[in-house]
Amino acid sequence: MMLNGAEDEEKWLAEGIAGIQHNAFYMHRALDSNNLREALKYSAQMLSELRTSKLSPHKYYDLYMRAFDELRKLEIFFKDEGKHGVSVVDLYELVQHAGNILPRLYLLCTVGSVYIKSKEAPAKEVLKDLVEMCRGVQHPLRGLFLRSYLAQVSRDKLPDIGSEYEGDADTVMDAVEFVLQNFTEMNKLWVRMQHQGPGRLREKREKERNELRDLVGKNLHVLSQIEGVDLEMYKETVLPRVLEQVVNCKDDLSQYYLMDCIIQVFPDEYHLQTLETLLGACPQLQPTVDIKTVLSRLMDRLSNYAASSADVLPEFLQVEAFAKLSNAIGKVIEAQVDMPAVGAITLYVSLLTFTLRVHPDRLDYVDLVLGACVKKLSSIPKLDDSRATKQVVALLSAPLEKYNDIVTALTLSNYPRVMDHLDNGTNKVMAMVIIQSIMKNNTCISTVDKVEVLFELIKGLIKDTDGADVDELDEEDFKDEQNAVARLIHMLYNNEPEEMLKIICTVRKHTMAGGPKRLPFTVPSLVFSALRLIRQLQGQEGDIVGEEVPATPKKIFQLLNQIIEDLSNVPSPELALRLSLQCAEAANDCDLEHVAYEFFTQAFVLYEEEIADSKAQVTAIHLIIGTLQRMNVFGVENRDTLTHKATGYSARLLKKPDQCRAVYACSHLFWVDDQDGIKDGERVLLCLKRALRIANAAQQMANVARGSSGPVTLFVEILNKYLYFFEKGNQQITGAAIQGLIELINTEKQNDSATPDSASDAFLASTMRYIQFQRQKGGIMGEKFESIKL
Amino acid sequence: MVLVLALGDLHIPHRAADLPPKFKSMLVPGKIQHIICTGNLCIKEVQDYLKSLCPDLHITRGEYDEETRCLETKTLTIGQFKLGLCHGHQVIPWGDLDSLAMLQRQLDVDILVTGHTHQFTAYKHEGGVVINPGSATGAYSSITYDVNPSFVLMDIDGLRVVVYVYELIDGEVKVDKIDFKKTTATTHSAH
Numbered sequence: 001m002m003l004n005g006a007e008d009e010e011k012w013l014a015e016g017i018a019g020i021q022h023n024a025f026y027m028h029r030a031l032d033s034n035n036l037r038e039a040l041k042y043s044a045q046m047l048s049e050l051r052t053s054k055l056s057p058h059k060y061y062d063l064y065m066r067a068f069d070e071l072r073k074l075e076i077f078f079k080d081e082g083k084h085g086v087s088v089v090d091l092y093e094l095v096q097h098a099g100n101i102l103p104r105l106y107l108l109c110t111v112g113s114v115y116i117k118s119k120e121a122p123a124k125e126v127l128k129d130l131v132e133m134c135r136g137v138q139h140p141l142r143g144l145f146l147r148s149y150l151a152q153v154s155r156d157k158l159p160d161i162g163s164e165y166e167g168d169a170d171t172v173m174d175a176v177e178f179v180l181q182n183f184t185e186m187n188k189l190w191v192r193m194q195h196q197g198p199g200r201l202r203e204k205r206e207k208e209r210n211e212l213r214d215l216v217g218k219n220l221h222v223l224s225q226i227e228g229v230d231l232e233m234y235k236e237t238v239l240p241r242v243l244e245q246v247v248n249c250k251d252d253l254s255q256y257y258l259m260d261c262i263i264q265v266f267p268d269e270y271h272l273q274t275l276e277t278l279l280g281a282c283p284q285l286q287p288t289v290d291i292k293t294v295l296s297r298l299m300d301r302l303s304n305y306a307a308s309s310a311d312v313l314p315e316f317l318q319v320e321a322f323a324k325l326s327n328a329i330g331k332v333i334e335a336q337v338d339m340p341a342v343g344a345i346t347l348y349v350s351l352l353t354f355t356l357r358v359h360p361d362r363l364d365y366v367d368l369v370l371g372a373c374v375k376k377l378s379s380i381p382k383l384d385d386s387r388a389t390k391q392v393v394a395l396l397s398a399p400l401e402k403y404n405d406i407v408t409a410l411t412l413s414n415y416p417r418v419m420d421h422l423d424n425g426t427n428k429v430m431a432m433v434i435i436q437s438i439m440k441n442n443t444c445i446s447t448v449d450k451v452e453v454l455f456e457l458i459k460g461l462i463k464d465t466d467g468a469d470v471d472e473l474d475e476e477d478f479k480d481e482q483n484a485v486a487r488l489i490h491m492l493y494n495n496e497p498e499e500m501l502k503i504i505c506t507v508r509k510h511t512m513a514g515g516p517k518r519l520p521f522t523v524p525s526l527v528f529s530a531l532r533l534i535r536q537l538q539g540q541e542g543d544i545v546g547e548e549v550p551a552t553p554k555k556i557f558q559l560l561n562q563i564i565e566d567l568s569n570v571p572s573p574e575l576a577l578r579l580s581l582q583c584a585e586a587a588n589d590c591d592l593e594h595v596a597y598e599f600f601t602q603a604f605v606l607y608e609e610e611i612a613d614s615k616a617q618v619t620a621i622h623l624i625i626g627t628l629q630r631m632n633v634f635g636v637e638n639r640d641t642l643t644h645k646a647t648g649y650s651a652r653l654l655k656k657p658d659q660c661r662a663v664y665a666c667s668h669l670f671w672v673d674d675q676d677g678i679k680d681g682e683r684v685l686l687c688l689k690r691a692l693r694i695a696n697a698a699q700q701m702a703n704v705a706r707g708s709s710g711p712v713t714l715f716v717e718i719l720n721k722y723l724y725f726f727e728k729g730n731q732q733i734t735g736a737a738i739q740g741l742i743e744l745i746n747t748e749k750q751n752d753s754a755t756p757d758s759a760s761d762a763f764l765a766s767t768m769r770y771i772q773f774q775r776q777k778g779g780i781m782g783e784k785f786e787s788i789k790l
Numbered sequence: 791m792v793l794v795l796a797l798g799d800l801h802i803p804h805r806a807a808d809l810p811p812k813f814k815s816m817l818v819p820g821k822i823q824h825i826i827c828t829g830n831l832c833i834k835e836v837q838d839y840l841k842s843l844c845p846d847l848h849i850t851r852g853e854y855d856e857e858t859r860c861l862e863t864k865t866l867t868i869g870q871f872k873l874g875l876c877h878g879h880q881v882i883p884w885g886d887l888d889s890l891a892m893l894q895r896q897l898d899v900d901i902l903v904t905g906h907t908h909q910f911t912a913y914k915h916e917g918g919v920v921i922n923p924g925s926a927t928g929a930y931s932s933i934t935y936d937v938n939p940s941f942v943l944m945d946i947d948g949l950r951v952v953v954y955v956y957e958l959i960d961g962e963v964k965v966d967k968i969d970f971k972k973t974t975a976t977t978h979s980a981h
Contacts, residue, residue: 439807439808442811479833480835483803483833483835484803486803486804487802487803487807487808488807490803490805490806490807491807521803524803524804524805524854525803525804525805528801528804528805528929528930531930531932532930535930535935578853578854582932585932586932589932619853619879619880622879622880622882623853623879625882626879626882626883626884627932629882629883629884630883630884630933665882668882668883672883673883673886713896716896717892717896720892720895720896721892724888724889724892727888759898762898763895763896763898766895766898766917767895769916769917770891770895770916770917773916774916
């Protein structure tokens with residue numbers, strides 16, 4: 001039966017700890033009795049526990065720490081020559097008699113610490129000796145901990161500038177040399193761990209290595225803390241040596257960790273000044289190293305550094321940081337041919353973030369980054385990795401967020417080219433992001449050039465792109481997209497009529513390419529944009545002589561005519577009818593009789609030929625009547641033709657009640673309350689009488705069809721219209737006529753055997769109240785109403 | 791105190807991109823008990839937005855509305871007042887007070903709210919009050935030139951209603967108010 005590995009380890013650790021405690025006990029006794037020999041003996045035995053190969057790094061560390069604590073006590077003893085009577089020089093020699101090399105070296109380092117402190121020899125010599133002697137232990141785990149011990153005890157004894165250990169013989173250079181050497185050896189040991197043991201345990205080894213990485217990294221930290229390591233020394237000695245080891249060790253775990261360590265541990269100004277060297281190492285690293293993360297972290301640090309104070313910005317320019325980073329990234333991408341798209345694009349996103357933070361005013365840099373990305377994207381056949389797509393969207397969104405003004409993003413020549421590489425779905429998503437950015441910031445886009453660029457960017461929404469599967473379109477999504485485009489059109493505006501007309505023509509060009517499905521969404525916005533322009537031009541004297549397209553209302557109406565015709569070909573007759581009527585009214589205000597007549601013709605043709613639904617017809621005819629009622633530009637003939645048509649169609653609606661209402665609405669066509677308005681009392685009355693006849697017919701039909709006549713509502717409505725014109729002074733409508741109508745209504749009510757209709761009763765009641773009210777007014781109005789005998 | 795928001799003729803997306811930001815920041819959910827909308831929103835997005843401000847939303851059909859199944863007219867009772875709602879393109883001549891008064895008599899309401907002209911008005915006549923909240927987005931109108939964005943907030947308290955009109959003029963929100971009082975409480979017709 002196999003023993004559980006973890007259980008074994010626990011057992012061994014326990015044994016090791018017991019061993020240490022046991023020997024420590026006797027060592028303490030020896031220390032108390034100033035017995036050097038015994039102390040050395042038991043301490044050596046104690047340290048032998050560290051010779052084990054059975055423990056994982058995590059457990060070994062536990063054992064090591066216990067030994068470490070004990071060695072501190074031993075060091076205190078060593079220091080006090082009075083207690084043991086041996087000089088430190090002799091002691092240094094004495095401990096080298098220990099049997100096994102590992103205990104020997106731990107003891108040596110401990111004495112070495114005392115030795116340096118005594119200043120009986122230059123620090124540099126002792127340090128050099130120790131760092132070389134440690135070579136005797138080549139076992140990775142044991143060697144790492146041993147050297148870590150050396151680093152710990154020597155930490156405060158380095159001949160740094162201003163330290164007590166600095167002297168003629170000792171300089172900072174020696175301190176640096178020592179640490180560099182220890183670092184180099186430790187890294188070698190650490191890398192060697194990777195190749196120990198069978199292949200199948202590789203993952204386990206990597207995990208264990210990761211647990212030990214800070215031991216190696218600590219050396220870099222120490223280097224950064226040495227006062228004497230200024231920029232010069234860092235540049236000339238420290239960085240080149242460290243990078244040499246990093247590159248030569250050819251181990252991806254080590255390379256990734258150490259590169260990151262360098263970036264995090266040393267100051268940002270150093271990085272700026274050694275950018276070329278640092279970046280130069282990147283292409284030399286193993287291809288499996290996640291260099292993009294390293295570079296991203298470097299760029300993040302530098303971005304934060306730039307943000308910390310405005311004073312440092314000139315430095316960035318001076319060292320040409322952008323150019324160097326940009327080149328380095330290019331080289332890395334070139335060198336690592338197998339790097340997936342997402343990796344490359346993530347790098348560009350980091351670079352762009354850096355650029356936007358450090359050089360936000362340099363749009364040329366921003367464009368360069370986008371351009372480099374385009375180049376990379378062009379080399380891959382198709383972008384089908386969703387993570388890569390996300391990164392491209394992040395790349396495109398960054399400038400939008402940074403410069404709230406979309407117009408800035410529009411000047412980046414590579415922006416649309418990046419978008420071209422997105423798949424159709426994502427392209428549309430990005431287009432929506434752009435539109436939403438414009439809406440959110442209330443941006444106004446005011447020149448034709450910018451409109452062109454904008455429409456280039458959102459072309460995925462404007463028209464069907466090649467290869468797009470139209471069947472896949474989700475109805476809801478499509479509607480949202482088109483409504484977004486429709487709203488966008490109102491953000492395209494220029495106060496100058498000439499330019500505005502050019503913008504309108506440009507928008508038309510693009511939206512017309514959208515096909516029948518899109519026109520009903522986009523055409524209304526375009527039409528109202530044009531109508532606003534016409535209103536702006538209204539009243540301007542004379543024709544404006546423009547370059548290509550003079551901005552005159554006439555020209556714009558011609559354009560509108562064509563646009564509405566395109567819309568009705570979709571077919572979209574109801575919308576086209578409404579827009580035609582809007583244009584007719586606008587033409588009326590511009591005093592263009594023929595143009596207005598044309599639009600009315602268009603509306604009528606649409607009504608006749610295209611609008612078959614009875615409900616739609618009712619609304620349409622009311623819109624025609626309402627618009628026509630307001631027209632004052634028509635001469636008698638034209639007006640007559642149109643009113644004749646309107647009343648004719650009103651009488652031919654399907655349902656009688658609808659006929660009735662439309663016909664009495666037509667009565668207003670013959671009475672306009674303006675000064676010069678038409679006031680044809682006779683024709684008004686004719687309409688009302690016709691409506692009355694229809695109402696009668698409706699009652700009779702109801703009798704036949706349902707056995708009882710319907711409510712008198714229609715009659716009451718007509719009564720109200722009689723009152724209206726009576727009040728306005730239509731001579732043809734007499735008090736007697738109104739009386740008669742009231743009597744008729746009352747008769748009808750009595751004949752109606754069905755349950756009384758409270759709505760029509762209330763209507764009648766309030767109408768009668770109104771008559772009473774007018775009577776009681778007194779004066780001319782009162783007199784008038786008096787003639788209605790109730 | 792019951793707050794009723796009356797607005798309409800937004801014409802989004804045909805004639806306007808969105809409500810003015812100053813209006814949007816004023817209209818927060820939870821403050822209003824009812825919304826009555828004359829119509830011409832025109833798309834569902836706008837309806838959803840209004841619903842988010844207040845779940846009790848009443849809309850009538852405008853001629854450009856995407857949703858064609860809305861009613862042509864609507865009546866509702868809030869406190870002591872009967873309100874009527876209609877877009878107004880059905881009442882010819884457009885904007886004519888006497889013709890609107892006829893509709894008011896027909897619906898038998900104290901307050902009639904209509905739109906279509908994009909012009910704020912509030913008239914008192916024999917039968918009651920006719921209110922037009924104007925266009926909340928200041929949308930183009932063939933009837934009214936120089937449309938200022940506007941909407942109406944009615945505060946109904948017993949037999950009294952205070953009509954607050956909010957208008958965006960030259961970038962500033964201006965408020966005006968008009969008082970109306972009913973003489974008698976609403977009675978249900980006994981037939």
